[in-house]
Amino acid sequence: MRNEVLQESLSALMDNEADELEVRRVLQAADQDPALRSTWARYQMARSVMHKEPWQGSVDLSAGIAAALQDEPALHLESGQAAPVAAQGSVLWRNLGRVAVAASVTLAVLVGVRMVNQGDAPTQPMTAASSPAPSMLQANPAARSGAVLAGYSQTGTAAAEPLAPAQGPSAWHEQRISRYLREHAEAGAQFNTPQLVPYARAASMEGR
């Protein structure tokens, strides 16, 4: 309960709508609660992204690392490991892949509170993703054919709820999605194949 009040105060603070009491409450709680402090930091990062504010850590290292990896796997791994923690966190925020579901009615957001305008053309994720992956799927031209999506739009979304209001997800929902992502990744560690990949996915969600 107390936590939810704090979350609300924090949200208000981020929207410049907090009163003095709320500001003090958040400051005091953040002093004692690392979790709240990290939530606050994430909100700030998210706001920076949404408002296109420059954020000091927003240097994308992973593209260079990925490119290096393609040529020299073992040698460049060490430099990846040495990447500053702050930069690593920001990379995640900056480059969360966008959801390519323009035909859908759901409000697209990126994990956390970053939103993608539904009208945005889906852009390919940056970083490693922009380098062509070896060999796959050239033989599958049907993959982007509109047939499935169109059929889906008629049958699937017709009965769905109207377009969600153009605002971010609630703090609760945001936390929930994070929790679901972890649960899903953790559950995957129960499966044999490819055994370490789900673990790595789960571990990579830490420390955001």
Added chain:
Amino acid sequence: MKWSRHLACCSAAVLMAAPLAQAKDAGQLLRGMADAVDQQSYQGAFVYERSGSFSTHHIWRQTDDDGVTERLLRADGEPQEWLRRDGRLQCASSYFAVSDWQGAASQAVDPARLQRWYALEVLGSTRVADRPVTVVALKPRDVFRYAYELYLDDETGLLLKSLLINERNVLLERFQFVDVNFSLPDDALEVGSRCLPLNAAQPEKLVDASDWQPGWLPPGYTAGDSMVRALASGEPAVMTRVYSDGLARFTVFVEPLGEERPADNLAAQLGPTVAISRRLQVEGQTYLATIVGEIPPATAERIAASFPHAAVSAEALP
């Protein structure tokens, strides 16, 4: 066939002909990969990379008559450590890493089943972690899943590298060993002090959750156990169910919404993992169904839209 620039480079420079390895077909190689999970002890270091994230990890893994013990350590950022015995978490350094998930145990690879939904192909040989590997490609036969490239150690069958690739040929994630060694020091599995023993598991039960089955599943996906439990004390229970086509996975979560738990339809993406939430109305109560998995967003959307309850949503009626 139009080959990508990258492949052209690779096939010329790296993928050498390896008659010995290619004597095995893709199915045999996948079976070997599954056996290696059960049988191999090793230690190694690997990297994981997805859009916006790059992390480095160590693993120590011991298999013997008592089962499998593995110690995992994230080597960058905050120290994160896990110890698992036969897949069950024994200790963890991070609250967030702790899931008391105890659903169905490991699922063996079944090449015959995979063959229905993926075209299996041996691409050739190359080297990972200074070891010769054979590359097996799994290309989806429909639009409902992603493609994989698995790099399997020629000697042990161990998966040393895997790539997940979408339909636009974009690399979604990379898992890759840097170094692997098949002998373990005696103290390899001793965890550091930061690995905290777990509290008693929260009560949970396996239930019949057929009411919360989506109306449509991508072909080839079968349901695992379903489970109902609260993710935290004092919260309403969440129904959780895993679906898999033998390789790819998604999880369905359904839980009641309330005034203190507001949520709208949304779509989110974290690297290769998509999350689609949809509100459902059932007998006056609002629920949130969320699909999370390494599947194409359009597939997840279609699953989420197929819940029968979505059709009786009050807001959707004219």
